[in-house]
Amino acid sequence: MICFVLILSTQNNIIATAASDTTSAVHTTMKDNEHVVGIVGAIVDHTSRSGKEEKVAMRMAMEDFYSITNQTLILHIIDSQRDPMHAALGAKDLITTQQAQAILGPQTWEGTSLVAKVGSENRVPVLCFADDTPKWATEVWPFLVQASAANTFYQMKAVAAIVQDSSEWFRVTVIYDDSDSSINEVLPQLSSALREVGTEIHNLVPLPPFVSFSELSEELERLKNDQTRVFVVHLSVPLALRFFEKARELNMMEKDYVWITTDPFTSLVHSFNASTISSMQGVVGVKRYFPEDVQSYDAAWTVALAMNQSSKLLDGQNLLSKILQSKFDGLSGKVEFNTTVDQKLPPAQVFQIVNVVGKSYRELGFWSEQSGFTASLGENAKNSSSMEVLGQVFWPGAPRLTPKGWTTTSSNNKPLRIGVPSLSNFKQYVNVEEDYDSPNNLSFSGFAIDVFKATLEELPYDFPYNFFPFNGTYDSLVEQIHLKKFDAIIGDVAMVARRYKHAEFTHPYTESGLTMVVSVQPETRNKAFLFMKPFTLSMWVIIALVNLYNGFVVWFIERNHCPEVKGSVVNQIGILLWLAFSTLFSLHGDKLHSNLSRMTTVVWLFMALVITQTYTANLASMLTVQRLEPTVSDIDVLRSSNAMIGNSRGSFVKTYLTQVLKFNLNNIKNLSSPDDYAKALRSKEVAAVFLEVPLAKLFLAKYCKGFIRVGPTYKVGGFGYVFPKGSPMLASVDEALLKVFESGKLLELEQSMLASEKCEEMADGDGDNETTPSLSPSSFFVLFIITGATSTIALVFYLCRVYKSMFGHKNLIWRLMMAVIEGWVCGKGRFSRKVSDLPENVLNFSGSTAGC
Structure with missing residues (x-):
């Protein structure tokens, strides 16, 4: 980048000037009679490449200013020696001894805070290059001006954009300087930017400026044993170099690790030697588009313009006002200070993405909030929200694919510790038993275990684990995740809001909801009309119509042969009705005179015999097998009757019953097992039991007679697996669990569990839910056709004979x-x-x- 600065210079002797003297700042090319408009002091780090470039850039600005205005500024440069205290003492010397009217630098916040104090006490403007000066700094030191165009907010959004590019980086570890500026400015903005892309800060690692190598080793060993492998490094240059050197020694610059660095460290990557670069292979960094040396040039030019606006030397306050009023296009962009808030330059919103590889680094491209990632700047540049547009990124260990950024095991290859509840009331879901053939003398089985194992088969990586029983409440079991006693929890753990304080859940692997189970009793409604139940209403209507029709046919044929069917209209109607229904119970064939009426009556009698026998059998069945109905229809009946209800001991259901469904706490009885539920319901000890839907289905599979689900299903969380908050495994386990759902494997396992429950017969003569159905005309359709057709033929034949006799x-x-x-x-x-x-x-x- 120094080449870029040199091209902009119109002076050919600047490099020689910069290299010749690091303590004297008086231009040797100036003539004695030239007018001096001011004296400027600068504090840089002579031992770093960036410090040397800053010296060159500031001297270039002085030379360019002289060539344009023919005005001379004396520049005194001192070495900070990377020591904030030394920088403060140097600033004091520049002001008192060298009579400096303004000071440029230093570059770190630690040095800036001390120099700004000296400058404000002496009313001398200090133009610093530190990126992370807090907003309150200018309130404490009013003569502090930030000459850096960096913006922490946009830089953190650029970091978050890199993290978002991977679908598996849900947690990151942040390593930062233990300073007020990092704590107050960087961390809140980084946390906010990461939350916007669905990632959280898993671990914060503050490092003091003078941390020892042994302390660094301890911190890195701890990070190495953690599952998270994505690290954001926001450290000063000296500390970051020591950090990466130790990380390489501990083999943490290998495959599956991700390292992302921020400014000001990334902007100085070009100045590192080959040995330093070798310890940073695969690091991806975010830096401002313009480097510090260009900003040093603009800062020196800003002071020169401010001093040149008066023929006499300005006092500190006036000079500060002139500096803050500066407005021109510099090498780093537009120079215009925000005078209403924090006396800073407008924030830079374009950041460059670099990748350390080989003996140097690659400039991958750029990022801005408006355009996202782009390989180049310009109107025709291709923009994307993905880093793919930047080309191949070389990650640590040089993997072909983007690193996973996390691991299922720690560096010592210990399997995950998975907690399993050992006090489950429903052993079909999770059962812990002694088994001396297993490694830990325990066996773990049940539907929850089977689904979990099926889920692991869908994961694209190995998932080593060991089950450990937990003898306690489910709430305390979930808290073990927060206490880091377990890495996950598998079992019939309900997804309850209060448990999200300690952990997160996968998608529910069971049907969600809360339902009411009650016992059944014989139906008592409509007993007065039970005799009508054997046949449906349509059946009764058809029987009546067919009997009337057959009776009419017999009466019509026999009316001229039998004196008893003659007489008045009322008498004949009575005879007709008597004939229509008496045949259902007796046969009067000896009183019939025509073969036609006899034929009709025989078929009619056959139909009547079948119907009466069927009616008798069906009515007897209904009287023997009684219809059952629930003992309680809805929760309003329970509340109004002040009845006792049951729920599973230790579950969240009691809270829901009291707070949502408004049951009296004294009317809720804790029950421990399905046998207890059945016993309490049969003995009327409780009127109803409230169970989660998956448990209710399991209970009714075993006690299929005598109990029934009634009322609505109340929406609550189902059963889910538990992981630490922000666990990187959660997303992949959820995806694998959905594959188990979609493949039908979950349904198969559930049906197998329910089928294994053998229905127990009810004691004490309790009935079942089976009922005898009422019979409809469809059961006798052919019989009605035969008798109707026979009667019709007899009637037609009789009418034809009458017609013959008449015509x-x-x-x-x-x-x-x-x-x-x-x-x-x-x-x-x-x-x-x-x-x-x-x-x-x-x-x-x-x-x-x-x-x-």
Whole structure:
């Protein structure tokens, strides 16, 4: 970047000037009679490359200012020796001995805070290059001006954008300088930027400026044993160099690690030697688009312009006002200070992304909030929210793919400790038993364990673990995650809001909800009309219509033969109704005079016999097998009757019952097991039991007779697996769990669990839920067709005979039809004779059926 500065210079002798003298600042090329408009002091680090470049840039500014205005500024430069106290003493010397009217630098916040104090006490403006000066700094030291265009907020958003580019970096560890500026400015803004992209700060590691190598080793060993492998490093240059050197010694610059650095460290990567670069392979850094040396040039130019605006030397307050009023286009951008808030330059919103690789670094591209990532700047540049547009990134260990950024095991390869509740009331979900054949003499089984193992099969990586029983409440079990006693919890753990204070849950692997289970009793409603139940209403209507029709046919045929069916209209109607229904119970064939009515009655009687027998059987079944109904219909009945209700001991259900459903706490009884639920319900000790839906289904699978679910299902969380807050494994486990759902494996495991429960018979003569259905006309459709058709044929034949007797036998077709009907009624032989005799006896055919 120094080459870029040199190109902008119009003076060819600047490099020689910069290299020749690091303590004297008086330009040797100036003539004795030239007018001196001011004296400027500067504090830089002579031992660093950036400090040397800053000296060159400031001297270039003085030379350029002289060449344009023919005015001379004397520049005194002192060495800070990387010591904030030495920088403060140097500032004191510049002001009192060298009569400096303004001071440029230093670059660190520690040095700036001390120099700003000296400058404000002596009313001398201090233009610092530190990036992380807090907002309150200018209130304490009014003569402090930030000449750096850095903006911590946008820089932290650039860091968050890099973290967001990976779908698995949900937690990061932040290593930072233990200083007020980092704590008050950097950390809150970094935390806010990471939350916006769905990532949280998992661990904060403050490092004091003079931390020893042994202390560094201890911190790095602790980080190495943690699962998180994504680190954001916000350290000063000297401390960061020592940090990465120790990290390489501990093999933490290898595969699966991610290191992201911030300014001011990243801006100085180009100044590091080959040995330093070798300890930082794969580091990705964010830095301002313009380096410090350009800002040093602009700062020196700003002071020169302010001093040149008066023919006499300005006092400190006036000079400060002139500096803050500066407005020009500098090498680093527009120079215009914010005079209303913190006396800073406008924030830089474009940041460069670099990647340390080989013996130097690669400039991958740029990031800005408006455009995202881009490989180059310009109107035709391709923008993207993904780092893919920047090309290949070389991560630590040179993996082909983006590092996972976390590990399932610590560096000592210890499997994850997974807690399992050992006091579950439903052993079908999780059961802990002694098993001397297993490594820890315990076996873990159940639906929750089976689903978890099926989930692990869907993960793209190994997941070593060991189960450990926990003998305590479920709330205390979840707290063990927060206390780092367990790395995860597997079992029938309900997803309750209060437990999110300590941990996070996967997607629920069971149906969610709370339901009420009650016992059943014989149905007592509609007993007065029980005799109607064997048949449906439509069946009764069809029976009545068919009987009326058949009775009408018999009455119509027999009315001329039987005196008892004659008489008044009322008498005949009564006879008709009597005939319609008496046949259901008795046969009066000896009183019938016509074969047509006898034929109708026989078929009719067969139908009546079938129907009466079916009715008797169905009614007997209904009286024997009683219909059952729930003993309680809804929770309003429970509350109004002040009845006792049951819930699972130690569960969250009691809180829901009292706070949401408004039950009296004294009316809630704790029960321990499914057997206790059944016993309490049968003995009327409780009127109802409230269970989570998956447990209710399991309970009813075992006690399938005598109990039933009633009322609505109240929405509560189901069962889920528990992980630490912000666990990097949570997202991948959720994805694997969804694959288990979609493959049908979960349904298969649930059905297998429910099928393994054998339904227990009810004691004390309790019935079941089976009922005898009412019979409909569809069950007797063919029978109704036969009897209806028989009666219709008899009626038609009778009408035809009446017609014949009234109108004679003059029509051959008529006689043929009558022969067919008579033959069918009287028998096949007679039919044949009648047909054969037609040609010669046609005039003598009488159609009489007297011989039938």
